[in-house]
Amino acid sequence: MTLLSFAFLIFLTVVFILYWSVFRHSARSQNILLFLSSLLFYGLADWHFSFVLIFSILFNFYVARFITGNRTRGRLYLLLTGLTVNVMILGYFKYSGFFYDGWLHMMGIQGGGGKYNPLHIILPLGISFYTFQGIGYLVDVYNEQIEPCNGLLTFTTYMAYFPKMTAGPIEPANRFFEQIERRREFRYPVAVDGLRQILWGAFAKLVIADNCASVAAPILDNYHHLPASTLLIGAFFYLFQVYCDFSGYSNIAIGVSKLFGIQLMRNFASPFFSVNISEYWKKWNISLSSWMMKYVFYPLSFTLRRFGKPGLIISILITFLIIGLWHGADTTFILFGLLHGLYFIPVILYGKISKNVINRNSRSFPTAKDAIRMMGVFLLVMLTIILFGADSVSQGFYYLRDLFSFSVFTKPVFPGYNGYPKATMTLFFILVLMSVEWSQRNKRHEMQIDNIKNRKLRLGIYYAIVLSIMLCGSSVQIDFIYSQF
Amino acid sequence: MDKKDIREKVKAILISVLELDRLEMKEGMTAADVAGWDSLNHMVIISGIEREFNVRFKLRELNKLEDLNALIELIHQKQLAI
Numbered sequence: 001m002t003l004l005s006f007a008f009l010i011f012l013t014v015v016f017i018l019y020w021s022v023f024r025h026s027a028r029s030q031n032i033l034l035f036l037s038s039l040l041f042y043g044l045a046d047w048h049f050s051f052v053l054i055f056s057i058l059f060n061f062y063v064a065r066f067i068t069g070n071r072t073r074g075r076l077y078l079l080l081t082g083l084t085v086n087v088m089i090l091g092y093f094k095y096s097g098f099f100y101d102g103w104l105h106m107m108g109i110q111g112g113g114g115k116y117n118p119l120h121i122i123l124p125l126g127i128s129f130y131t132f133q134g135i136g137y138l139v140d141v142y143n144e145q146i147e148p149c150n151g152l153l154t155f156t157t158y159m160a161y162f163p164k165m166t167a168g169p170i171e172p173a174n175r176f177f178e179q180i181e182r183r184r185e186f187r188y189p190v191a192v193d194g195l196r197q198i199l200w201g202a203f204a205k206l207v208i209a210d211n212c213a214s215v216a217a218p219i220l221d222n223y224h225h226l227p228a229s230t231l232l233i234g235a236f237f238y239l240f241q242v243y244c245d246f247s248g249y250s251n252i253a254i255g256v257s258k259l260f261g262i263q264l265m266r267n268f269a270s271p272f273f274s275v276n277i278s279e280y281w282k283k284w285n286i287s288l289s290s291w292m293m294k295y296v297f298y299p300l301s302f303t304l305r306r307f308g309k310p311g312l313i314i315s316i317l318i319t320f321l322i323i324g325l326w327h328g329a330d331t332t333f334i335l336f337g338l339l340h341g342l343y344f345i346p347v348i349l350y351g352k353i354s355k356n357v358i359n360r361n362s363r364s365f366p367t368a369k370d371a372i373r374m375m376g377v378f379l380l381v382m383l384t385i386i387l388f389g390a391d392s393v394s395q396g397f398y399y400l401r402d403l404f405s406f407s408v409f410t411k412p413v414f415p416g417y418n419g420y421p422k423a424t425m426t427l428f429f430i431l432v433l434m435s436v437e438w439s440q441r442n443k444r445h446e447m448q449i450d451n452i453k454n455r456k457l458r459l460g461i462y463y464a465i466v467l468s469i470m471l472c473g474s475s476v477q478i479d480f481i482y483s484q485f
Numbered sequence: 486m487d488k489k490d491i492r493e494k495v496k497a498i499l500i501s502v503l504e505l506d507r508l509e510m511k512e513g514m515t516a517a518d519v520a521g522w523d524s525l526n527h528m529v530i531i532s533g534i535e536r537e538f539n540v541r542f543k544l545r546e547l548n549k550l551e552d553l554n555a556l557i558e559l560i561h562q563k564q565l566a567i
Contacts, residue, residue: 144547298524308532
């Protein structure tokens with residue numbers, strides 16, 4: 001049941017009505033409903049994996065309590081045990097196939113063939129997201145940055161909350177606890193704001209991401225027969241596919257959560273208007289990058305601080321290596337992360353990091369210098385997305401090699417059915433998206449239009465988006481990319 | 486060294502590391518209020534402060550800091566302990 005399915009619409013409507021009627025009287029009853037509906041949502045995906053989720057919830061909840069109750073050195077061992085078990089669970093489901101495969105390769109054995117073949121392990125839905133929430137919670141409790149959660153129901157709701165279950169955002173515990181420990185009251189403007197955000201997310205996913213996929217996929221699949229100009233177009237559309245797929249999902253998840261009076265953190269903030277890679281990562285998959293910065297980069301750079309900038313570089317490389325690995329057990333993802341880490345080196349060595357952001361946000365248009373830097377960042381990211389989407393490292397490298405050839409100046413060809421008109425239409429919607437993002441860059445999300453007092457104009461915007469989805473939305477709906485992670 | 490002097494030296498470190506033209510230190514100011522003070526250069530700032538005041542921080546001490554005043558207080562406490 002994806003967030004854009006008819007089944008989810010029915011599910012959401014029923015939960016919404018129950019939440020604000022029968023279960024509205026106390027925080028406890030609201031949380032009971034959210035917990036039960038989350039369990040149902042998860043169980044419908046694959047009930048077997050509910051046990052992994054329930055184990056993760058119980059384990060992290062009680063370890064955190066033991067950490068708090070222990071004032072001796074034992075609390076450090078409890079934390080380490082907690083972290084190890086979390087990493088082992090994630091490692092078993094997500095990485096055992098990768099390492100087993102690598103081991104077979106090293107031993108010169110072709111294929112598994114044995115009774116136990118970890119390559120057949122199925123990844124439980126959302127495991128990367130809830131495991132990271134569990135780890136963050138344990139570390140925060142250990143560092144006494146948050147009080148441990150007193151109620152198992154509150155903690156369960158935090159871990160299993162269905163809008164963010166499949167693909168995040170990876171929500172910080174303290175922000176979430178504060179909201180669900182008190183009774184939520186229905187606020188009409190918040191619910192409307194949530195619906196607007198859902199609408200924008202659906203537009204990004206159905207009109208842009210899925211159409212981008214139908215342009216990019218034939219190019220990525222047949223890259224060895226195509227000129228560099230086409231490969232460039234393929235990379236461009238694939239980058240927008242990933243962006244609109246994931247940011248679309250995030251907007252829908254955040255919007256759905258607003259219907260229950262719970263504010264999730266923003267996950268994307270117009271990343272393509274970044275003038276350096278550091279700013280880009282503050283705006284792309286914000287919940288993951290801020291998690292990594294807090295729990296990986298920060299302790300690492302603290303340990304290595306006496307080495308100055310080389311220490312920072314080592315810390316950032318390790319952090320991005322883990323970001324790459326988080327995406328999946330594949331060398332392409334590791335290289336994707338590593339490349340982003342390498343992009344940081346000039347910023348660390350020579351950059352002024354983010355000094356000019358405030359000035360830029362107050363201008364109507366970017367300066368020529370900023371525009372060039374934005375395009376530079378976009379191109380750098382576009383190169384990495386090829387590795388992200390490649391089936392193998394060799395495919396990624398061959399694609400990149402073919403991209404840097406003189407055929408980049410030839411007329412592009414569009415493989416696949418209706419390639420050229422589809423690409424033109426999708427490019428138009430990408431321009432619409434970018435214009436809206438630029439004009440709304442200081443808002444909380446792209447569809448925050450409560451400042452438009454003219455009701456007819458607001459309705460016109462809704463109709464335009466709905467019509468775009470109905471008339472131009474892709475006929476082939478593709479699963480959300482990040483729900484695979 | 487009193488807190489006022491510590492404050493001025495911290496301000497000078499921030500201006501130098503972040504390459505700012507000027508910095509107005511306000512009550513309750515946090516890293517988020519200072520342009521360019523992010524996780525990437527946070528440890529460069531911390532390392533600069535450690536060198537300037539000849540103190541060593543623990544990670545847990547830094548994790549608990551809520552604002553710039555708390556950092557100045559921590560430096561002051563560490564100096565008194567020397």
